[in-house]
Amino acid sequence: MNYASVAEAEALAEAGDAVAQNFVAAAYLSGSGIAADPSRALHWFTAAAEQGHAAAQNDLAMLFAEGAIVPRDDEQAFFWFRAAAQQGLAVACVNVARCYGEGLGTSADLAQRVYWMARAAETGHAQAQNELGVALLRGFGAERDPATAALWFRRSAEQGFPHAQFNLAVCFELGDGVAVDTTEAVRWYERAADQAxxxxxxxxxxxxxxxxxxxxxxxxxxxxxxxxxxxxxxxxxxxxxxxxxxxxxxxxxxxxxxxxxxxxxxxxxxxxxxxxxxxxxxxxxx
Known part of the structure; x- marks a missing residue:
């Protein structure tokens, strides 16, 4: 949604428009088009999140996770990450997975970590595809499956994600989940090296x-x-x-x-x- 000004968006936000509330919150947080005001950002992210706006729920969760604007609260962060993830927001699925992986705001559960990382990976999220590949390659939270791991590495690598390009190269060099192919390994090392x-x-x-x-x-x-x-x-x-x-x-x-x-x-x-x-x-x- 395009707005002529933050003031226009805030008028809509006051009227209960969740999209406008999220826009205004982001503006107050970054100081884009208006003086930065973290307390107003928190107010509007909360308003939008409570209406079910997935991106606002994820951003509100980040505020609780980081503890810069509000006191750090891992349980609140997890609650809002999960609310956004349940709507299919890929970045929130990744964040829920990490909460399960590190036991932040919830009990550590590697199987749940894999489940939520897979939800994000299936939407095409390159970082999630790589992390899912790592979990399957190492057997963290799922049965070890090098062949499927290599497939996820490839999907991520083809999107240009350097960690996955490196991991796919290692698979080809060692023959882990794919046939040994040192020429192909070098090709993927080159692509990741080109990204420093x-x-x-x-x-x-x-x-x-x-x-x-x-x-x-x-x-x-x-x-x-x-x-x-x-x-x-x-x-x-x-x-x-x-x-x-x-x-x-x-x-x-x-x-x-x-x-x-x-x-x-x-x-x-x-x-x-x-x-x-x-x-x-x-x-x-x-």
Missing amino acids: FPPAMNNLGMCLEMGRGVEANLERAFWLFRGAAAMDFPPAEYNVGRCFERGAGVNANVDEATLWYFKAARVGHEASIAALARLQRADATG
């Missing part, structure tokens, strides 16, 4: 380093590792260290190798801790 998704950049670098599913290219592998490491991804920091230590795709530099191993070791990356210890022993006996 660090795990995909790191795994694509590994494929390029070893010539798995693609012609070996040590220089490109190094720069993929370096790009992911710049986003503080410990496995990539370790791989940058390896490249510097071995001179793979970059000039050998033990000091740089030590620096990158240290970065990953600080957060408990075991291979980096071992590499640092090895370099220290070599230096001591050097």
